[in-house]
Amino acid sequence: MCGGVLFAASSVFADTIVLKNGRRIAALSVTELGDKVQYETPSGTLTLPKAIVDHIERGGSPGAFAQSAASLAITPPALESLGMASQGNAVEQAAVHDGMIDREYIAKLENLARNGGRAERDTAALAHHMAAQFEMSRGDMDHALADEQSALSYAPEQSALILNVAYLHLRRSEYRQSLDYLDRARRVTPNNPDVFKLSGWAYYGLNKLDQAIGEWKHAESLRKDPEVEAGLEKAQRDKSVEDEYKENESAHFTLRYSGASEPELAREVLRTLESQYTAIESEVRFSIPDPIGVILYTRQAFADTTRAPDWVEALNDGRIRVPVQGLTSVTPELSRVLKHELTHSLVQQKTHGRAPTWLQEGLAQWIEGRRSYTSAVGLLRIYDAKQSLSLG
Numbered sequence: 001m002c003g004g005v006l007f008a009a010s011s012v013f014a015d016t017i018v019l020k021n022g023r024r025i026a027a028l029s030v031t032e033l034g035d036k037v038q039y040e041t042p043s044g045t046l047t048l049p050k051a052i053v054d055h056i057e058r059g060g061s062p063g064a065f066a067q068s069a070a071s072l073a074i075t076p077p078a079l080e081s082l083g084m085a086s087q088g089n090a091v092e093q094a095a096v097h098d099g100m101i102d103r104e105y106i107a108k109l110e111n112l113a114r115n116g117g118r119a120e121r122d123t124a125a126l127a128h129h130m131a132a133q134f135e136m137s138r139g140d141m142d143h144a145l146a147d148e149q150s151a152l153s154y155a156p157e158q159s160a161l162i163l164n165v166a167y168l169h170l171r172r173s174e175y176r177q178s179l180d181y182l183d184r185a186r187r188v189t190p191n192n193p194d195v196f197k198l199s200g201w202a203y204y205g206l207n208k209l210d211q212a213i214g215e216w217k218h219a220e221s222l223r224k225d226p227e228v229e230a231g232l233e234k235a236q237r238d239k240s241v242e243d244e245y246k247e248n249e250s251a252h253f254t255l256r257y258s259g260a261s262e263p264e265l266a267r268e269v270l271r272t273l274e275s276q277y278t279a280i281e282s283e284v285r286f287s288i289p290d291p292i293g294v295i296l297y298t299r300q301a302f303a304d305t306t307r308a309p310d311w312v313e314a315l316n317d318g319r320i321r322v323p324v325q326g327l328t329s330v331t332p333e334l335s336r337v338l339k340h341e342l343t344h345s346l347v348q349q350k351t352h353g354r355a356p357t358w359l360q361e362g363l364a365q366w367i368e369g370r371r372s373y374t375s376a377v378g379l380l381r382i383y384d385a386k387q388s389l390s391l392g
Contacts, residue, residue: 016057026309095127096134125155141352159189173349175205193222207293209239241305257296268330276339286350293319316344340368
């Protein structure tokens with residue numbers, strides 16, 4: 001099993017088993033059963049003797065789970081930036097109440113804005129912004145983006161709204177569109193640290209490590225931010241390994257590989273990925289807006305850079321990272337891993353990060369060719385007996 005599940009950093013909080021020899025094992029969940037410790041991984045359920053376990057850290061993000069733009073959090077714009085501090089609560093309560101958005105109320109504000117002045121336009125902008133925040137909290141990035149863009153149409157110079165549109169494009173893995181809005185925000189508020197913070201994520205998503213590092217360093221100089229520190233440390237770790245790597249490109253992929261890898265292997269990986277992309281694109285009915293980054297590592301470089309547990313065969317944190325040491329051609333096993341990880345990339349981008357881990361893994365396993373033959377009979381019995389859990 002590969003590490004495609006590592007996509008879900010924002011929604012999966014795992015436990016960490018710390019062994020007495022200092023080794024740390026990231027798990028989806030850990031249960032103590034007598035003299036055993038049982039833990040869940042993407043490979044299934046595993047057990048350890050309790051005697052070799054020092055302690056268990058509960059509810060943290062596992063070290064191997066990389067933060068991507070899809071999991072990035074940013075504080076919503078302050079009401080003061082819209083000149084609406086005095087009316088903010090009233091507008092918020094009227095625009096969103098009883099667990100839903102009041103579209104009739106927002107429509108009335110829009111009518112007032114068309115014939116009114118700055119105050120009326122700001123009020124309409126704020127109402128759409130509140131609707132966008134509500135939709136974002138529900139994971140509805142499509143409607144959130146539409147409402148935030150509507151808000152921006154009423155208050156086009158409000159950097160807070162420009163940043164939110166940029167942020168939503170990041171969440172949708174639309175890095176170039178995000179940078180367009182970030183450039184606009186930079187002109188309005190040149191020293192806003194959030195502009196540089198989000199620009200770093202956009203460049204990182206486009207596999208432009210030097211630009212990402214530069215943006216994050218500037219953000220750090222303006223304001224200390226643990227998210228920026230984590231992104232900067234990650235990008236610098238990547239760069240220290242990849243500086244000497246060679247690079248190849250194809251229509252949908254940018255590939256970097258260690259000089260220890262065979263150039264022909266790199267070319268064959270690109271050919272394999274392009275072939276797989278055509279098949280998966282048709283199956284999931286989605287095309288990627290920007291090239292996907294792929295890194296081919298030695299086993300040690302993969303461990304040092306990703307800090308993934310030993311059982312992880314590959315990792316996808318927006319870039320597909322695969323150890324290929326010793327290979328001179330694409331083996332059936334490597335082809336399977338590439339197809340699995342590529343499925344994660346397309347599903348992640350199509351769903352804008354909304355697909356839960358179980359669905360991500362199920363689709364990736366199905367498309368790579370795995371079938372649950374050994375479990376099928378039991379699963380059918382459970383289903384026929386109406387004992388299966390609902391998708392809800």
